[in-house]
Amino acid sequence: MTQKAHNSSDSSQPGRLLGYARVSTTSQNLDVQLRALTEAGVPAQLVFTDKISGTQAERPGLAALMAEAREGDTLVLYSLDRLGRSLVHMVTTIDELIRRGVALRSLTDTIDTTTPAGRFQLNVFVAMAEY
Numbered sequence: 001m002t003q004k005a006h007n008s009s010d011s012s013q014p015g016r017l018l019g020y021a022r023v024s025t026t027s028q029n030l031d032v033q034l035r036a037l038t039e040a041g042v043p044a045q046l047v048f049t050d051k052i053s054g055t056q057a058e059r060p061g062l063a064a065l066m067a068e069a070r071e072g073d074t075l076v077l078y079s080l081d082r083l084g085r086s087l088v089h090m091v092t093t094i095d096e097l098i099r100r101g102v103a104l105r106s107l108t109d110t111i112d113t114t115t116p117a118g119r120f121q122l123n124v125f126v127a128m129a130e131y
Contacts (some may be wrong), residue, residue: 016073019047020065022082026051033078036107042076066093071101079108080125091126 019042021033030049037047048068050061062083069075075097077083084090097104098113104122105112111125112118 016046016070017042017076018065018069018073019076020049020062020082021047021078022050022052022059022061024051024053033082036078037076040076040105040107062093066096069097069100069102074103074105074114076105076107078106080106080111094122094126 017040019034019037019040021030021037023030023033028051030051034044034047034049038044046068048061048065050059052059065075080090083093094104103112103114105114105118111121113122
């Protein structure tokens with residue numbers, strides 16, 4: 001089961017906060033992640049969700065998020081592990097976002113690529129993952 005946000009605002013406007021939340025089964029609850037994302041300032045209509053195992057290659061909510069994300073936006077996650085089905089997939093997704101000019105902020109991992117320290121942390125994390 002997948003829920004995804006539909007943005008009714010002008011998607012060409014830079015600087016939006018986008019959110020992504022995922023749980024592995026339909027019996028699990030997204031409430032904690034959704035509350036954290038909205039408390040971090042992500043508008044509810046810009047939160048994309050999946051209720052599907054992270055091992056699944058097809059995640060419609062993540063695909064919709066990637067299609068929506070624009071240069072200048074910031075993707076806010078509850079934690080980095082919500083993003084990828086494996087370390088390689090997570091690093092590939094993060095790399096694609098960065099190449100597209102989308103910043104990344106993980107609330108529980110305290111990584112925020114809009115800051116120099118956050119960019120450094122993410123680079124160390126990616127380097128370790130590639131090693």
